[in-house]
Amino acid sequence: MPGEMEIMFSLAGRMHVLLRREINRIIDVEWMCIDAGYAKEVIKLARSAEADELHKLADRIEAVHPLLPRIEFPEEHVPVMVESKYLKTLR
Template sequence: MESDSVIYGLLGRIHLLLRRVTNRITDVEYMRVNKDYAREVLQLALATGHPELAELCARLRTAMELDEAPPELEVAGPGLLDRLRAARPKATHPTERYVGSLR
């Protein structure tokens, strides 16, 4: 794993380019500590087709060792964004409907 300064540099550049290209804001600090979130942000960045973003994503995957998923994550099911977008039909109370899902 690379040093924190290298990783934060890559995360900052990805954050800036995503903001410019797609007008999406990411949380750099949360990306640094949560590899699932970092993987989802990299998927969004790669979906843009921007060549510099693709290069930065490849470098970040290597720097943070994102391709080497622990065994428990491989069978965990849907990704973070899929889980957040999923409806919760059994929740009827308004406060229960929005816990753990996007509004």
């Protein structure tokens, strides 16, 4: 989808700037958007840095990247008790 790739491209651009600033490493923004293996390695590199902003950005990229597998957590089914205010008729 075009919208997803635009978001991914902007996130990858931000990752490029932060990696350059924090650990003096540069990445290929376009390649990160089209290659899942490269994206995983860049995310691993970002998580190895001691910058909190890079960690948050890595999480966001994992959630948005169309080629990376989604991590799905099972939903806990919590029974909801519904109390009825009116049992027979309205007043």
